[in-house]
Amino acid sequence: MRRWWADAVFYQVYPRSFRDSNGDGVGDLDGVSAGLDYLAALGVDALWLNPVMVSPMADHGYDVADPRDVDPLFGGIEALDQLLDAAHARGIRVTMDLVPNHTSSAHPWFVEALADPRRRDRYIFRDGRGPHGDRPPNNWVSVFGGPAWTRITEPDGRPGQWYLHLFDPAQPDLNWNHPEVFEDLERTLRFWLDRGVDGFRIDVAHGMAKPAELPDMAVTDTALLRNSDDDPRFDNDSVHDIHRFIRTVFDDYPDAVAVGEVWVHGNERFAKYLRPDELHLGFNFRLVQADFDAGDVHDAIDNAMAAADLAGATPTWTLSNHDVEREVTRYGGGSRGLARARAMALVMLALPGAVFVYNGAELGLPNVELPDDVLQDPVWKRSGHTERGRDGCRVPMPWSGDAPPFGFSSSAETWLPMPAEWAPLTVQRQLGDQASTLEFYRQAIQLRSSRTEFAGSIELATSGDLLTLRRDGGLVCVLNTGTEPVPLPPGEVLLSSAAFGAGLLPPDAAAWVV
Numbered sequence: 001m002r003r004w005w006a007d008a009v010f011y012q013v014y015p016r017s018f019r020d021s022n023g024d025g026v027g028d029l030d031g032v033s034a035g036l037d038y039l040a041a042l043g044v045d046a047l048w049l050n051p052v053m054v055s056p057m058a059d060h061g062y063d064v065a066d067p068r069d070v071d072p073l074f075g076g077i078e079a080l081d082q083l084l085d086a087a088h089a090r091g092i093r094v095t096m097d098l099v100p101n102h103t104s105s106a107h108p109w110f111v112e113a114l115a116d117p118r119r120r121d122r123y124i125f126r127d128g129r130g131p132h133g134d135r136p137p138n139n140w141v142s143v144f145g146g147p148a149w150t151r152i153t154e155p156d157g158r159p160g161q162w163y164l165h166l167f168d169p170a171q172p173d174l175n176w177n178h179p180e181v182f183e184d185l186e187r188t189l190r191f192w193l194d195r196g197v198d199g200f201r202i203d204v205a206h207g208m209a210k211p212a213e214l215p216d217m218a219v220t221d222t223a224l225l226r227n228s229d230d231d232p233r234f235d236n237d238s239v240h241d242i243h244r245f246i247r248t249v250f251d252d253y254p255d256a257v258a259v260g261e262v263w264v265h266g267n268e269r270f271a272k273y274l275r276p277d278e279l280h281l282g283f284n285f286r287l288v289q290a291d292f293d294a295g296d297v298h299d300a301i302d303n304a305m306a307a308a309d310l311a312g313a314t315p316t317w318t319l320s321n322h323d324v325e326r327e328v329t330r331y332g333g334g335s336r337g338l339a340r341a342r343a344m345a346l347v348m349l350a351l352p353g354a355v356f357v358y359n360g361a362e363l364g365l366p367n368v369e370l371p372d373d374v375l376q377d378p379v380w381k382r383s384g385h386t387e388r389g390r391d392g393c394r395v396p397m398p399w400s401g402d403a404p405p406f407g408f409s410s411s412a413e414t415w416l417p418m419p420a421e422w423a424p425l426t427v428q429r430q431l432g433d434q435a436s437t438l439e440f441y442r443q444a445i446q447l448r449s450s451r452t453e454f455a456g457s458i459e460l461a462t463s464g465d466l467l468t469l470r471r472d473g474g475l476v477c478v479l480n481t482g483t484e485p486v487p488l489p490p491g492e493v494l495l496s497s498a499a500f501g502a503g504l505l506p507p508d509a510a511a512w513v514v
Contacts (some may be wrong), residue, residue, distance in 0.1 A: 205260030271310035
C-alpha cells in the first residue's frame with residue numbers, strides 16, 4: 001500500500017513568521033489557521049510546524065520546557081486543536097517538530113538536577129578535569145560555537161559539575177541510557193498522535209546517543225567539522241536503538257509519519273536511519289548543498305536516490321529551511337538568483353518522493369541582511385558575533401499592502417524587521433499574476449499531483465550545462481545552468497520557469513516537457 005507521504009508536498013511553517021493573529025508581532029497558530037485556504041490553494045498535502053511547545057524561546061522553541069503543551073505565545077493547545085480540525089477538513093495533514101536530543105534548562109527535570117546531585121542521571125553531568133575540576137570533561141564544541149559544556153554552581157555555592165549541551169547552554173542534552181527518558185518520549189508521542197497530529201519531524205535525529213567514554217574530538221574547527229567523518233558527538237550506533245523504539249510507537253499509528261533530520265556523511269550511514277524498523281523518511285540535504293551546476297545537481301540527485309534505494313525507502317527533497325540561506329540568495333541573489341531558484345523548484349518537483357517547501361520559497365523571498373542589534377539566533381552570541389546565524393531566512397512572510405508589516409501583523413514591531421523592498425513580493429501582489437513565483441509554484445504543484453507523467457523511476461543525463469531528467473511516466477525535465485540558450489526536447493511544454501521562444505530554453509531556466 002502506497003503511503004500518503006510517499007509523494008506528498010509538505011509545507012514547512014515557521015510559526016513565528018507565518019502570520020500573527022493577535023498583534024504581538026509574532027506569528028501564531030491562529031495565524032496558520034487563517035492561512036489554510038492560501039495553503040490549500042497552493043496545493044500542499046501536509047504542514048510541518050516548527051516547535052510550538054512550551055519554551056523560554058532561547059532557541060525559538062527548540063528548547064522545550066513542557067513537551068506536552070503548546071506555548072501561550074502561539075495560542076495554547078486549543079489553537080493547535082483548532083488548526084488540526086481546520087487543516088484536516090481541507091485534506092491537509094499536520095506534522096510537528098519533536099526535539100528528543102535535549103530539553104530546555106527550564107524543564108522540571110533540569111531544575112531538579114541543579115538542586116539535587118542525585119537527580120542528574122537523566123542528563124549528562126560530569127566532573128571537570130584538572131586538580132580543581134575547572135576544565136571541561138572533554139574538548140567537545142557546541143554546534144552554536146564555544147564549548148559544549150557549562151559548569152554549574154552547586155546548591156551550597158561551590159563550583160560544581162559540568163553538563164553537556166551540543167547546542168546552547170539553555171539546551172542540556174538528555175542521557176538516552178536512562179529508561180525514564182524513553183518513557184517520557186513515548187508519553188509525548190502518544191499524547192500528540194492521540195490528539196490527531198499526523199507525524200513528527202525529529203530534530204537532530206542523528207544525535208541523542210553519546211559514546212559512553214565521551215572521547216575527545218580529533219577536530220574542533222567548525223569549518224573542518226562539516227567534512228569530517230569522525231565526530232563522536234553524532235551518529236553513534238546506539239542511536240538506531242532509539243529510532244527502533246520510536247518506530248514501535250509509530251506502528252500503533254499506521255497513518256503517521258516519522259521524518260528525521262539526518263546530517264551524516266555517506267549514503268550507507270544515511271540509509272541505516274531508513275531501515276524498515278526505523279524512520280519512514282530522512283531529510284536529505286544534497287540539493288541544498290549543490291551548486292547551480294548541471295553536474296553538481298546531477299550528482300546530488302544520484303546520491304540522494306542511491307541512499308534511499310539502499311534502504312528501499314522514499315527519497316526526500318528540499319531547497320531550503322529555517323536553518324539555511326534561502327535559495328534565491330544562495331544562487332546569487334537578485335533576478336538571477338530568483339530565476340535559478342524557480343528552475344531548481346521545477347527540478348525538485350519533478351523528482352519522485354516527498355518534497356518540502358519552506359514558507360516564503362513560493363514567493364521568491366531572499367535572505368535579509370539584518371542589522372546587528374536585531375539578531376536573535378543564539379549562534380550570533382555563541383560565536384562571539386562572528387557568525388550571523390539563521391535570522392536572515394526567518395523574517396516574517398509578506399501578505400499584503402505596500403509597506404511593512406505587509407499584513408503579517410497589525411503591529412509594525414514584528415519580531416524580526418521586514419524590508420520595505422518586499423512590497424512586490426507580497427501574496428496579494430503575486431496572486432493572479434501568471435508571471436509571479438507564487439502562481440508558478442501553484443501551477444507546478446497542481447501539475448505534479450494531477451498528471452500521470454509524474455510516475456515511475458528516473459533517468460538522468462548531463463551534457464555540458466544541460467541536465468535532463470526523464471520519468472517513466474513520460475515527463476522530461478530539462479535544466480539549463482549555462483550561459484547560452486539550449487534546444488528544448490520535442491513535445492508539449494507543460495511549464496517553464498522562464499519565458500522561452502523558438503524552441504530554446506534560456507540560461508538559468510528549467511522546463512517540463514511531455
